[in-house]
Amino acid sequence: xxxxxxxxDIKFLVIVGILVMLLLMVSFLVILVVHQRKKxxxxxxxxxxxxxxxxxxxxxxxxSEEGERHRIAEQLHDEVGAILxxxxxxxxxxxxxxxxxxxxxxxxxxxxxxxxxxxxxRSISHNLHSTLLKxxxxxxxxxxxxxxxxxxxxxxxxxxxxxxxxxxxxQMDIGIYxxxxxxxxxxxxxxxxxxxxxxxxCIEDLYYLRIIYNGIxxxxxxxxxxRYKREGLGLKNIMNRIILLKGSILYExxxxxxxxxxxxPLVKES
Amino acid sequence: xxxxxSKILDWSEVWALLIPLISLLKHKNQPEYLKPVKIYxxxxxxxxxxxDIIMEFKKLWHFPYWLRTNNYLYNTHAIVQLxxxxxxxxxxxxxxxxxxxxxxxxxxxxxxxxNFIFFENFFERMRLSSLMLAVAxxxxxxxxxxxxxxxxxxxxxxxxxxxxxxxxxxxxxxxxVINxxxxxxYEALIINNWNFAVDVWNVHNLxxxxxxxxxxxxxxxxxxxxx
Numbered sequence: 001x002x003x004x005x006x007x008x009d010i011k012f013l014v015i016v017g018i019l020v021m022l023l024l025m026v027s028f029l030v031i032l033v034v035h036q037r038k039k040x041x042x043x044x045x046x047x048x049x050x051x052x053x054x055x056x057x058x059x060x061x062x063x064s065e066e067g068e069r070h071r072i073a074e075q076l077h078d079e080v081g082a083i084l085x086x087x088x089x090x091x092x093x094x095x096x097x098x099x100x101x102x103x104x105x106x107x108x109x110x111x112x113x114x115x116x117x118x119x120x121x122r123s124i125s126h127n128l129h130s131t132l133l134k135x136x137x138x139x140x141x142x143x144x145x146x147x148x149x150x151x152x153x154x155x156x157x158x159x160x161x162x163x164x165x166x167x168x169x170x171q172m173d174i175g176i177y178x179x180x181x182x183x184x185x186x187x188x189x190x191x192x193x194x195x196x197x198x199x200x201x202c203i204e205d206l207y208y209l210r211i212i213y214n215g216i217x218x219x220x221x222x223x224x225x226x227r228y229k230r231e232g233l234g235l236k237n238i239m240n241r242i243i244l245l246k247g248s249i250l251y252e253x254x255x256x257x258x259x260x261x262x263x264x265p266l267v268k269e270s
Numbered sequence: 271x272x273x274x275x276s277k278i279l280d281w282s283e284v285w286a287l288l289i290p291l292i293s294l295l296k297h298k299n300q301p302e303y304l305k306p307v308k309i310y311x312x313x314x315x316x317x318x319x320x321x322d323i324i325m326e327f328k329k330l331w332h333f334p335y336w337l338r339t340n341n342y343l344y345n346t347h348a349i350v351q352l353x354x355x356x357x358x359x360x361x362x363x364x365x366x367x368x369x370x371x372x373x374x375x376x377x378x379x380x381x382x383x384x385n386f387i388f389f390e391n392f393f394e395r396m397r398l399s400s401l402m403l404a405v406a407x408x409x410x411x412x413x414x415x416x417x418x419x420x421x422x423x424x425x426x427x428x429x430x431x432x433x434x435x436x437x438x439x440x441x442x443x444x445x446x447v448i449n450x451x452x453x454x455x456y457e458a459l460i461i462n463n464w465n466f467a468v469d470v471w472n473v474h475n476l477x478x479x480x481x482x483x484x485x486x487x488x489x490x491x492x493x494x495x496x497x
Contacts, residue, residue, distance in 0.1 A: 010458050011466050017451030018473075021411075025447045028418045029440070032430075039427045 058240045065237075066174065073128035076121050084118045123148060127181070130174060138173045139165060139200070142180055146198060149184055154194055161200040165207065169267050175241045176209065176264060179249075182234050183211055183260055191215035191258070202266065209262040217258025223251045280325070282475040283318040286482040287311060293486035300434075300489060303361035306354040307438055311485060313354075317347045339395040348399075348406040352378060355442060359413045362435055366420040371413075378409055397460060403453035407446040414443040434488040441484020448477045 091111060096104055126132060127148075133141035139161045150157045180198075187193055193215035201208045218226075227235040242249055247264035278285075290311045294300070300308060321340035328338045356375050382402070386392045390399050417439045421428070430436045452470050459467035 010455050011463055014451050014455050014459070014466075014470060017454070018448050021447040021450055025443050028415065032418050032421055035422055036428065036430060039425075043427050 055244065058244050062175075062241060062244060069128040069130075073125040077125040077129070081118065081121050081125065084114065084121060088114050088118065130177060133173060133177050134170065137166065138177060139163065141173075141177050142198065142200070145177075145181060146184065146196075149188065150196065155188075156195050158195075158197040160198070162202050165200065165202050172245060172264065172267060175245045176207070176262070179238050179241050179262060180209065180211075182238050183262075186234060187211065187213050187215075191217065205266050207264045207266050209264075211260045212257050213259075214257055217253035218251045218260075219253040220251045222253075223249070276472075279472050279475045281322055282479050284315065284322050286479040287315040287318065289482045290485035290489055291315060293489040297489050303358065303363075304434055304438070304488065306358040306361065307485060307488070310351060310354040313350055314347055317343050317350070321347075336393075339393075341395065341398050342393045345392055345399050345402055348403045349382060352406040352409060355410055355413065358438065359417065362417070364417065364420045366423070367416050371416075374409060374412070378405075381405060397457050398453075400453055400455070400457040403456070404450060407450040407453055410442060411446045411450060414439050414446065418443075437484050437488035441481045441488070444484070445477050445481035449474055 088111075091114060094107065096107055099107055127145070130141065132144055142161060143159050146157050146159050184196070184198075187196060191213055193213040195214045197210075197212040199210050199212075201210075223235065227239050238249065242262075242264075245264050247262065250261040250263070252259045252261070294308060294311060321343040324333065324337065324340040324343070327333070353375070356371075356378075360371065385399075385402060390401065392399075417435075421430075421436075428436075452474050456467065456470070459470060
């Protein structure tokens with residue numbers, strides 16, 4: 001075979017052959033790399049789309065939950081509250097002079113319970129409605145909720161918030177407030193804490209809310225595990241709101257003090 | 271300077287193999303599909319060491335007559351390389367051109383048998399078996415191309431630089447792509463253009479160094495075990 005090409009320029013053949021083969025291989029590699037990149041870009045786009053859809057679903061769920069809270073709060077305040085207030089008005093018109101001592105005692109007890117019920121309805125309605133948050137801002141709402149919720153001599157609450165923080169975005173504030181409500185309720189329900197410290201700080205474009213408490217803490221692994229369980233609805237809500245706010249949460253558990261650190265990027269309302 | 275450089279290039283088939291060997295010794299835990307490549311690196315190191323010792327010292331050490339050639343070692347290397355890499359490609363388990371991949375090793379065996387029984391002498395003293403080396407390079411080139419074609423058609427998204435298989439195949443591709451024509455015309459070049467044959471063999475040596483570097487990367491790059 002080789003003998004047949006002795007007359008031709010073998011040198012030329014070898015060089016051309018090598019170049020053609022190299023070209024072939026380089027083309028293959030370029031096509032492969034371009035194709036893989038295209039596939040990778042497509043996958044990233046799909047992932048972004050799925051993420052976007054998921055966020056839209058979470059946003060819709062959170063919005064509908066917020067709407068429902070408002071509706072219940074308004075009904076409690078305007079209807080149940082109004083009925084209870086009217087009942088108290090009627091009640092106060094009863095002349096207690098005509099009552100004997102046994103009935104008088106019952107009358108006083110009922111009046112006390114009625115006042116309590118009115119107070120409770122108002123408190124629940126305010127919690128649900130977040131009026132305070134809208135009017136006085138996140139710091140005041142957090143302070144008020146902590147005071148109201150931890151009404152016990154057994155638990156010491158310290159609140160130290162960053163006063164430079166002003167309302168940036170009402171949706172963000174509602175989100176942080178709801179997360180805080182859920183976290184504090186969880187601590188009171190499960191941690192058996194007698195000391196809670198709430199601090200907030202704004203550093204550059206990030207808002208940090210830290211809750212330090214003693215008692216039974218939760219580690220990040222436990223939190224991740226619990227939030228996928230059916231009964232962990234509160235933790236799921238927390239996570240949904242965090243996803244929506246593009247933030248993060250870090251649970252730390254120790255023998256002395258446990259902590260929860262919420263980190264939310266500050267976004268000004270457009 | 272030229273003599274030093276020439277010596278370095280002449281011995282490149284030995285020292286270049288130390289690069290993947292060191293990488294292999296540093297990263298002993300390799301995936302199963304790299305086993306043939308591991309065997310190849312060790313095997314070819316000894317083959318080329320022996321071949322280069324013959325080349326360098328055949329006159330100095332007065333080797334016996336039958337030991338004064340290393341051509342049969344190049345034939346051995348081509349056959350060992352061919353079958354070990356066919357094994358490697360089979361271990362990659364790519365469901366592509368299965369029939370061809372089953373037939374090719376049989377055809378390769380038939381070709382080697384027929385060629386060395388009827389046409390060429392395996393222990394030829396005067397020249398390399400250009401045909402044997404070129405056919406082996408051609409077959410390996412086919413395997414490399416089908417590997418890339420499979421990657422093109424496969425839906426799975428891969429980060430290629432993290433895949434040991436990709437580095438092995440790319441190193442081998444560079445080696446066979448450049449050397450296919452060198453092997454094919456080497457016999458004729460030796461007869462007709464000796465100087466160019468020497469230069470071209472230096473090109474072969476350079477591609478061999480690149481090939482060894484790619485094998486070393488394949489052994490080193492252990493972040494991803496996929497093919």
